[in-house]
Amino acid sequence: MTELQDFIMSPEDYDPKWPYYLELMTRQLSAKRLEHSLKVAETGVALSRLYGGDPVKIALAGLLHDSAKEMKDRQLLAIAEEQGMITDPAEQENPSILHGPVAAWMAETQWGVKDPIVLESIRYHTTAAPHMSIEACIVFLADLIEPGRSYQGIAELRALALIDLKVAMLESIDQTFIFLDRKKVPVHQGMVACRQWLAETEFEYQTNHPEANKKCVDFERRPS
Ligand SMILES: [Fe+2]
Ligand SMILES: [Fe+2]
Secondary structure (H helix, E strand, O other): OOOHHHOOOOHHHOOOOHHHHHHHHHHHOOHHHHHHHHHHHHHHHHHHHHHOOOHHHHHHHHHHOOOOOOOOHHHHHHHHHHOOOOOOHHHHHOHHHHHHHHHHHHHHHOOOOOOHHHHHHHHOOOOOOOOOOHHHHHHHHHHHHOOOOOOOOHHHHHHHHHHOHHHHHHHHHHHHHHHHHHHOOOOOHHHHHHHHHHHHOOOOOOOOOHHHOOOOOOOOOOOO
């Protein structure tokens, strides 16, 4: 079976300003977080070989998506409140999910990222949202399945990601709901709305890759 690692990044997948952003992230992030971000970029590009979307935008969003992840909750909350970013009570109860919107805000206001697809992909990687672009869907999923991740159920999710982007996203959202329920953490309504959108909408993001033209019929979700 084809593995995501079989689709590697090539020179045309890099934004012209990639070295600048890489330097920024090298200073901004811990080595471990930087490694994760690069793996999200690579995994996202691999998924774009299957499902489409702009690999350059996906790679840049992957590199920048966790730039606010190492901020303290109170910092995230202070920025989000000041910038009018609060959209759901879950953000006040669990401010860490604000690291997506805050990273998008920093990318736009401090680092000159103007592309709405890149910004959207960064913004929604924590909470998801209905009507996400293909690029944002891919970054959301790449964040969860990059090769450095390890948790119960990830093998199934990686396999699904090669077959059906929509089913893989639904599965990852359901896993998140189970995880949040166990931790007694509220669910963000953006994610609820995203799940509904995915479930109800004829999904246009299909792949032409021969390895992916299989229907996922017998997949049994195993609660982690
Ligand atoms: Fe994140
Ligand atoms: Fe991440």
